[in-house]
Amino acid sequence: MYLLLSExxxxxxxxxxxxxxxxxxxxxxxxKQKNNLFYVRQWIYxxxxxxxxxxxxxxxxxxxxxxxxxxxxxxxxxxxEVASYIVFFLFIQLVFVLMISISLLLLENCNRxxxxxxxxxxxxxFIIQTRMSAxxxxxxxxxxxxxxxxxxxxxxxLGKIKHLPDFIHFYSVFGIGILAIVxxxxxxxxxxxxxxxxxxxxFQPSEFIKLLFVFFLASALYEKxxxxxxLFTAVIAGMHVIILVLSKDxxxxxxxxxxxxxxxxxxxxxxxxxxxxxxxxxxASVVAYRLFYHVRVRVxxxxxxxxxxxKEGFQITQSLFAIGSGNYFGLGLFGGxxxxxxxxETDFVFSAICEEMGVIAGICILLxxxxxxxxxxxxxxxxxxxxxxxxxxxxxxxxxxxIFLTIGGGIKMIPLTGVTLPFISYGGSSLxxxxxxxxxxxxxxxxxxxxxxxxxxxxKQKA
Amino acid sequence: xxxxxxxxxxNKSMYVVMSFFVLLFLGMIGYLCNFVNNHEQEMxxxxxxxxxxxxxxxxxxxSILAAGGEELAVTKVIGDEEIRTYPYAxxxxxxxxxxxxxxxxxxxxANFYLIQSNIPLNEKVQNDIAGIKNPGDNxxxxxxxxxxxxxxxxxDNYKGAVIVTEVKTGKIxxxxxxxxxxxxxxxxxxxxxxxxxxxxxxxxxxxQGLYPPGSTFKIITALAYIRQYPDTYTSYxxxxxxxxxxxxxxxxxxxxxxxGSLDFTKSFAKSCNSSFAxxxxxxxxxxxxxxxxxxxxxxxxxxxxxxxESKVEMNEELSDxxxxxxxxxxxxxxxxxxxxxxxxxxxxxxxxxxxxYLIDRVENAHGTVIKQFSPSxxxxxxxxxxxxxxxxxxxxxxxxxxxxxxxxxxxxxxxxTGSAEYNNVKGDSHAWFTxxxxxxxxxxxxxxxxxxxxxxxxxxxxxAKRIFNAWFDEQDSKN
Numbered sequence: 052m053y054l055l056l057s058e059x060x061x062x063x064x065x066x067x068x069x070x071x072x073x074x075x076x077x078x079x080x081x082x083k084q085k086n087n088l089f090y091v092r093q094w095i096y097x098x099x100x101x102x103x104x105x106x107x108x109x110x111x112x113x114x115x116x117x118x119x120x121x122x123x124x125x126x127x128x129x130x131x132e133v134a135s136y137i138v139f140f141l142f143i144q145l146v147f148v149l150m151i152s153i154s155l156l157l158l159e160n161c162n163r164x165x166x167x168x169x170x171x172x173x174x175x176x177f178i179i180q181t182r183m184s185a186x187x188x189x190x191x192x193x194x195x196x197x198x199x200x201x202x203x204x205x206x207x208x209l210g211k212i213k214h215l216p217d218f219i220h221f222y223s224v225f226g227i228g229i230l231a232i233v234x235x236x237x238x239x240x241x242x243x244x245x246x247x248x249x250x251x252x253x254f255q256p257s258e259f260i261k262l263l264f265v266f267f268l269a270s271a272l273y274e275k276x277x278x279x280x281x282l283f284t285a286v287i288a289g290m291h292v293i294i295l296v297l298s299k300d301x302x303x304x305x306x307x308x309x310x311x312x313x314x315x316x317x318x319x320x321x322x323x324x325x326x327x328x329x330x331x332x333x334x335a336s337v338v339a340y341r342l343f344y345h346v347r348v349r350v351x352x353x354x355x356x357x358x359x360x361x362k363e364g365f366q367i368t369q370s371l372f373a374i375g376s377g378n379y380f381g382l383g384l385f386g387g388x389x390x391x392x393x394x395x396e397t398d399f400v401f402s403a404i405c406e407e408m409g410v411i412a413g414i415c416i417l418l419x420x421x422x423x424x425x426x427x428x429x430x431x432x433x434x435x436x437x438x439x440x441x442x443x444x445x446x447x448x449x450x451x452x453x454i455f456l457t458i459g460g461g462i463k464m465i466p467l468t469g470v471t472l473p474f475i476s477y478g479g480s481s482l483x484x485x486x487x488x489x490x491x492x493x494x495x496x497x498x499x500x501x502x503x504x505x506x507x508x509x510x511k512q513k514a
Numbered sequence: 515x516x517x518x519x520x521x522x523x524x525n526k527s528m529y530v531v532m533s534f535f536v537l538l539f540l541g542m543i544g545y546l547c548n549f550v551n552n553h554e555q556e557m558x559x560x561x562x563x564x565x566x567x568x569x570x571x572x573x574x575x576x577s578i579l580a581a582g583g584e585e586l587a588v589t590k591v592i593g594d595e596e597i598r599t600y601p602y603a604x605x606x607x608x609x610x611x612x613x614x615x616x617x618x619x620x621x622x623x624a625n626f627y628l629i630q631s632n633i634p635l636n637e638k639v640q641n642d643i644a645g646i647k648n649p650g651d652n653x654x655x656x657x658x659x660x661x662x663x664x665x666x667x668x669x670d671n672y673k674g675a676v677i678v679t680e681v682k683t684g685k686i687x688x689x690x691x692x693x694x695x696x697x698x699x700x701x702x703x704x705x706x707x708x709x710x711x712x713x714x715x716x717x718x719x720x721x722q723g724l725y726p727p728g729s730t731f732k733i734i735t736a737l738a739y740i741r742q743y744p745d746t747y748t749s750y751x752x753x754x755x756x757x758x759x760x761x762x763x764x765x766x767x768x769x770x771x772x773x774g775s776l777d778f779t780k781s782f783a784k785s786c787n788s789s790f791a792x793x794x795x796x797x798x799x800x801x802x803x804x805x806x807x808x809x810x811x812x813x814x815x816x817x818x819x820x821x822x823e824s825k826v827e828m829n830e831e832l833s834d835x836x837x838x839x840x841x842x843x844x845x846x847x848x849x850x851x852x853x854x855x856x857x858x859x860x861x862x863x864x865x866x867x868x869x870x871y872l873i874d875r876v877e878n879a880h881g882t883v884i885k886q887f888s889p890s891x892x893x894x895x896x897x898x899x900x901x902x903x904x905x906x907x908x909x910x911x912x913x914x915x916x917x918x919x920x921x922x923x924x925x926x927x928x929x930x931t932g933s934a935e936y937n938n939v940k941g942d943s944h945a946w947f948t949x950x951x952x953x954x955x956x957x958x959x960x961x962x963x964x965x966x967x968x969x970x971x972x973x974x975x976x977x978a979k980r981i982f983n984a985w986f987d988e989q990d991s992k993n
Contacts, residue, residue, distance in 0.1 A: 055635070055636065055639045058635060058638070058639060059635075313531050316527050316530075316531065317527045317528050317531060319527075320526055320527040321527075322527075325527075325530075357560075360562055368560075368562060369562075371549075371553070371557060372557050372560065372562070372563040372565065374546070374549065374550065374557075375549070375550065375553050375554050375556070375557025375558065376554070376557055376558055376563065376565045378550055378554055379550065382565075382568075386568070387565060387568070388564055388565050388568065391564055405546075410546060410547070410550050413546065414543050414546065414547075417539055417542065417543055418539075418543075420539075421535075421536060421539045424532075424535060424536075425532065425536070428528060428531070428532045431528060432525055432528055432529075444528055444531070448531065448535075451535050451539075452535070455535070455538060455539070455542065458542065459542060462542070462545060462546050462549060463549075464542060464545050
């Protein structure tokens, strides 16, 4: 009976996730219904998915979490199998409940869709990270808590600052400075200089600098969009990108580049700049291809990974095996071999989800991300304040483009770039950046509501 | 405020960016679905994918069965050991293959189905609780045991291959390759097999063996001629003196036979090399090349098992010598029995080439069909008129030509023999036969190669007769 339920739970999870996704898109049609409690239903789905997933994992691997907690806290956890699962599961739910209630308390007007999506994606992250290593999942949970506190502090500080665009030089100089320090002194991981360590903690600064970069562009372009101003931003953006390319952090370099093109385009509404940006992008791609061996290797491994299956193509072929074997409904948690993919917990977490939770679940995640993106853009569309409009749109672009890079790379649609999937991938820098990004948008949304804007989701109709 | 006026304008760019990313993600979802729909098997079957082992630990390997339900490969459980046994041993060695020491044949091609178990979920759960493995899915092939046995016996101790297909569907009825091996003994004989380079026992000659087609290629030369001279080919005349000479190039008829006065039908029936050299010299090389392209020479074949690509050289720069030799299936021309069978079957099928296939359906352990494969056409390779003309020519080969050993039976066969020389020493030739029956409403198409035997008419045709008889006996016993 337990087994049957755990076998069936993969279908339950798929259905619940699909329902949740549906609600995301229905929420955009807020004008037609009144007092719709879509977000409450979404909470139920989030909770139920967590429940079924942890139940399945308990049936398959009862000792998993007890052992991990034992390792983490250095205590004996024998005979605590059931208890450890219940504690861990409830703790995660508690974090979600606190997260939602504190957000609702602190931000007078909170965008429920973004908040729910954040919970849902974090929840899926906990499931898949627990399945791969419960120890890492516990660390992930602590990082989420820390990130939440930091994010709330950050938006608290922002609320006190009168005029954010004044700090334009801080945004650019600080950003370039930090990236340059990483380039010179950073740790080398997998051939790229991505991170540096302080007091035993490893940071990947390019993650946070993305946010500063959006602040910089919004500050530079919100008033004046004349040519000299654009040229000035181009130089600063170029410096960011070049330092990242030299650090071999191709994924981040691409994100900065694309964010720059999109933000300039949205600030000027001039198709000429868009074309110029695309042309520049093409030239830069060709130059990078010619100049850097590691770029050529990535392209080669992408074109025919099976020809290089032993070396360059190993990651991507293992990722494809995982997705292909999982098919639409997945092999079930602990039914596959996601750990065969190198760096599965960070760069290839989407493939692990497709393998065990199914491709339908993967598609739902893509749609949830898209609904978050549309909401962020939608907030931008309705804002009267040009600075905030650019901020919101800029965050939307860096968020969605990063997802495109990581998932597109994992399914062999584009070459691998090695970036993380926001909220789901393991890693503090990625988590912190994603959570801060969402809270920044929440903060912008609350500013928008203070301006007197109408709510952008159903269920909070003005009386 | 100044921004009030600008706003509607500026939002245009935001809509562009928004639509772009939404479309990009829809494209990504489409790409993902397409990948899952089309590559699942390929991903499971790759030897780098260790997930096969998960299934192997959960399920017993399913059985491979013939069309009549006879077991060709079964997994027997003795104690803790699972032993793969092949009741027909050597008779199906290449086509069924083996699954230890790597995987070959249907064991490899259908591996994806054999390692899965599609029994109902509640039974799986019961088995899981009881700690026993699930029975894997069974694969029903298109192979007919009586025909395969007839072909196996007919080929006797010769090296060579036989392939028999159903004309209208492309189902492979029999596929024999010799020398063979006993798949039950594969572990024991493995070392000998891999070390024995010259007889290439492991090679499935029916689909991977490349041979000079010899006179069987005259079917194609004839087709090209009919296409180029649709109105005048019937008035073709040639006086054969046993050889053909152009400049320094000379070729002889088989055994130097002097065929005398010939028309087109008779040239084909008697398989006159001199006349066909003469025909070849009248062909437009680029049109000939087009015909060869449609027939899939130098190209991939639409099959899902291992095969070799047939080769032919045909272009404007080809010398007279090469042209003469190519017209009679020599020079650099090489073909697999499989490919020749596909071309012959297209003639029998009114010009439409069917995709040959080996797996008819997959059933779970209770006999519920999980997947049914259906015949599919690869396309038209010649007009129905051309197919009809070639059929007549091939009927004449049986009635008045080189395959008379197939005449006077209770069915009419059509075919073409070949005696392909494979080195310059006289008498070293492979015996070919490719043909079908009944000529009026073709059922099966048989292609035979007997290595180094001699003439097709003497060696391959009698084998074809035994195979056709086996098929018609099997059909009669059903009715």
